[in-house]
Amino acid sequence: AGYVQGQVTLWDRLTLVGGGRVDDHSRFGDHSTGQASAAYVLRSTGTTLRAGYGTAFRAPSMNQLFRPGSGNPNLRPERSRSVEAGVEQALWEKQFHISATYFHTRFTDLIDFGPPPSFQSLNIDRAQAEGVELLAEIRPIKGLLFRGGYTFTEAIDSNTQQPLRRRPKHLGSASATYEFDKQYSVSVSGLFVGRRFDTDPVAFGRAENGGYAKFDLAAAATLAERWGPVSAVRLTAKIENLLDKQYDEALGFPALGLTYLVGIEANF
Numbered sequence: 001a002g003y004v005q006g007q008v009t010l011w012d013r014l015t016l017v018g019g020g021r022v023d024d025h026s027r028f029g030d031h032s033t034g035q036a037s038a039a040y041v042l043r044s045t046g047t048t049l050r051a052g053y054g055t056a057f058r059a060p061s062m063n064q065l066f067r068p069g070s071g072n073p074n075l076r077p078e079r080s081r082s083v084e085a086g087v088e089q090a091l092w093e094k095q096f097h098i099s100a101t102y103f104h105t106r107f108t109d110l111i112d113f114g115p116p117p118s119f120q121s122l123n124i125d126r127a128q129a130e131g132v133e134l135l136a137e138i139r140p141i142k143g144l145l146f147r148g149g150y151t152f153t154e155a156i157d158s159n160t161q162q163p164l165r166r167r168p169k170h171l172g173s174a175s176a177t178y179e180f181d182k183q184y185s186v187s188v189s190g191l192f193v194g195r196r197f198d199t200d201p202v203a204f205g206r207a208e209n210g211g212y213a214k215f216d217l218a219a220a221a222t223l224a225e226r227w228g229p230v231s232a233v234r235l236t237a238k239i240e241n242l243l244d245k246q247y248d249e250a251l252g253f254p255a256l257g258l259t260y261l262v263g264i265e266a267n268f
Contacts, residue, residue: 013041023057028077031057048088050101056080060111064121072121076109086133097137104130112165116204126158129167148174163197166250168211170194183222190215201252212247214255216240220265234265 005019020034037052060075086101110124131153138146155167163169175189191214200207218238225232240259249255 013043015039023059025059025077028059031077031079033057046090046094049086050088051083051085053083054081056082058111060121064111067121070113070119070121075111075121076123078111078123079108080110081106095139097135099133099135101133101135102131103133104128110164113199116199119199124157124159124164127156127164128158129153129155129164143179145177145179146175147177148172162206165198166196166209168194168196170211184220186217186219188215188217198251207251209248209251212245214240214245214247215242217242229268230266232267234267236263236265237261 001021001023003019003021005017007015007017009015016038018034018036020032023031023033025031033055035052035054037050039048039050041048056079058078060077063071065071065073065075082103082105084101084103086099088097088099090097105128107124107127107129110127112122112124114120114122131151133149133151135149136147140146149172151171153167153169153171155164156162157164170192171194172192173190175187177185177187179185192211194211196209198207198209199205216238218236220234220236223233223235224230238261240261241255241257244258246257247255
């Protein structure tokens, strides 16, 4: 694959971005995709208006094509077209940001898994996803950052008008991060996933997977700076699923419970 992208800013308020990509796939041939977007700043209010359009191509994976029992060598590549438009506002000397974005994507030959018991990969001729994303970010004091987001998505099979599997209508997130002495940070985050349709792993029929909320706690400390070729060494620690919530991201596949992670991160 090869791609090219260009960006230009005019009058210190209008930014234009455009790009193109060509994929040469040994099984599916050449496919060209592109993307264009624009952002315009209203100086009187500090409001940013954004819009974009893009196309995409995705070839089936090796498993989707050839996995024993569920692979389908007759799969077609997935293609999509997307449009989005949004607005962003900065307030309180840029300490508070809010944004809203509308998006609409149309899929052709969307790659999914088929009915039980084989769950063989298949193409959905036409599908679409449409929705709104809301984001907010505030820095009430130095070092403290709050972020929150909510996404509403209506994703359907255009032929049957049924919701697409494993795509929640409602998805939210929230986090608080505090950094101090430029060396230490601690954060708590939450993920909120609404109900979504799936396939029952026992009865093999269409079923609903319940929503869940998951919370994580993380901390990091800088141990050293400018140590030989290393610009920084950080110790990281994280507790995932802090409340030991039991849930299935996909029905029949339970997620991990309370999980501890400790690591070292080095930047060169």
